[in-house]
Amino acid sequence: MPIFEQYNKSFLNGQWTEGKSERVGKIINPYDESEIAAVKLATKGQVKEAFEIAKQAQKEWAKTTADERKAVLKKAADYLKEHKEDVQKTITRETGGTAVKAGVEIGLTIGLLEQAVKYAGELDEIKEISDPIEGKVNHVHRLPLGVISSISPFNFPMNLSMRAIAPALALGNAVVHKPDLQTGLTGGVILAKAFEEAGLPKGVFNMILTDLEEIGNEMLENPIPRLISFTGSTPVGKLIGRIAGENFKRVALELGGNNPFVVLSDADVDRAVDAAIFGKFIHRGQICMIINRLIIHKAVYEEFKQKFVERVKQLPAGDPSDPNTVIGPLMNKNQLNKALQIIEKAKQKGVNIALEGRAEGNVLTPFVFSEVDNSSELAQTELFAPIASLIKAETDEEAIELANDTQYGLSSAIFTTDLEKGEQLALQIDSGMTHINDQTVNDSPVVPFGGNKQSGMGRFGYPWVIEEFTVTKWVSLQTKYRTYPF
Known part of the structure; x- marks a missing residue:
């Protein structure tokens, strides 16, 4: 058993703390539906307590030197490296992630910590600005925001948690973090254990294992946190936006x-197929950046379709602990049923099926729909499953128009042998990120990661994340006596 499965408690004020609720949450292996851990849920009162603890702890953490913060971040990264095998086992057991997914996730998480080390000293940099008033010197300081409320999802829980936590801590903030309970170990326990072993002062990072039924909107409405970091669905994001605005x-x-x-029309089809297979089916399509629509110029459509379907047929599905598996289980029965309903609706509407999959337990083997109408419900739905939609474009220009015909704008990709044209067209796609001759699932701690339209607000990645997690303060020093008009 991976070592982290013994920690089935919240982490409050530096202590592993049992929840005070009478309710018990279960963490379930999505592949065989066995119980991994039972968790007594933290209550709304414990969440309030966590924010109060964080508020007090942050005052001292903000006074630490950059070197002190760097040392903690380095030690946390080292802890994850030392326990990489156990971390990967936990990712596979708890999220249903394959060996590839587990390796990618821990690599990204360590990368976030190591990058945060590099900018922990940003608080020490003071910018001086000249002023027309004689004797006035202007200094611009960066200060920590204070306390951050962090909420992460079930699909890439460790990486998507650390993406907010690492910069927040590096820049002198404290954090109250709630992972999705389904992946409470990967998204919460592992991180808390890493920071505990790294010597992070108690109360600076607090991790809550609970659910919405127990705590309601306390993570959003509590008056202490200055920023809410959330990765998840657009409807929930809209709710957060309203509460945050108020x-x-x-x-x-x-x-x-x-x-x-x-x-x-000028794409290398074989390379496009290679990229599409990975970008559509990594983590069985349960990634916000996953390819949702494949829009192909009519000149290469049939060739792409034939080669893509043949490759999809060969993808091994089943037990994610098997290193050869590509298609593991969906997260739970609810996710499986949602996918099956989408498939059934498309069938009823007569959408052409180029490849029909099947459900075995929570494992859904790939479905490929072809000649899909971009305005259809199938094309306009975020699928979050191994379901591919092939859409034919009459021209390259129409392909870009179809790409933009969505309420979302997170990631996108263009395949072409003309890189200059590709970059020009990339700027015409209304999304936060466009990748030329690559697939849509790309992440890095050193790029401006984020979406447009209903795909989000703000940017992660250095140096853009610094603006998100600090407040800018102007201090002026009048070095010569100033005369006033009255």
């Missing part, structure tokens, strides 16, 4: 996606 809180939101993968 309370003048900042938000960092990464929400839904309907990401287009555009294959232009």
Whole structure:
């Protein structure tokens, strides 16, 4: 048993703390539906307590030196490296992630910590600005925001949690973090254990294992946090936006996606197929950046379709602990049923099926629909499952128009042999990120990661994340006596 499965408690004020609710939450293996851990849920009162603890702890944490904060971040990264095998086992057991997914997730998480080390000293940099008033010197300081409320989802829980937590801590903030209970170990326990072993002062990072039924909107409405970081669905993001607006809180939101993968008339079809297979089916389609629509120019449509379907047929499905598996289980029965309902609706509407999959337990083998209408419900739905929609474009220009015909704007991709044209067209796609001759699932701690339209607000990645997690302060020093008009 991976070592982290023994920690089935919240982490409050530096202590592993049992929830005070009478309710018990279960963490279930999505592949065989066995119980991994039972968790007594934290109550709304414990969440309030966590914010109070964080508020007090942050005052001292903000006074630490950059070197002190860097040392903690480095030690947390080292802890994850030392326990990489156990971390990967937990990711597979708890999220249903394959060996590839587990390796990608821990690599990204360690990368976030190591990058945060590099900018922990940003608080020490003071910018001086000249002034027309004689004797006035202007200094611009960066200060921590204070306390951050962090909420992460079930799909890439460790990485999407650390994306907010690492910069928040590096920049002198404290954090109250609630992972999705389904992946409470990967999204919460592992991180808390890493920071505990790294010597983070108690109360600076608090992790809550609970659910919405127990705590309601306390993570959003509590008056202490200055910023709410959330990765998840657009409807929930809209709710957070309303509450944050009413309370003048900042938000960092990464929400839904309907990401287009555009294959232009001059594309290398074989390479486009390679990229599309990975970008559609990694983590069985349960990623916000996943390819949702494959938009292919008519000149290469039939060739792409034939080669894509043949490759999809060969993808191994089943037990995610098997290193050869590509298609593991969906997260739970609810996610499976949602996918099956989408498939059934498309069938009823007569959408052409190029490849029909099947459900075995929570494992759904891939479905490929072809000649899909971009305005259809199938094309306009964020699928979050191994379901591919092939859409034919008459021209390259129409392909870009179809790519933009969605309420979302997270990630996108264009395949072309003309890189200059590709970059020009990339600027015409209304999304936060466009990748030329690659697929849509790309992340890095050193790029401006985030979406447009209903895919979110704010940008992660250095240096853009610094603006999100600090407040700018102007201090002026009048070095010569100033005369006033009255």
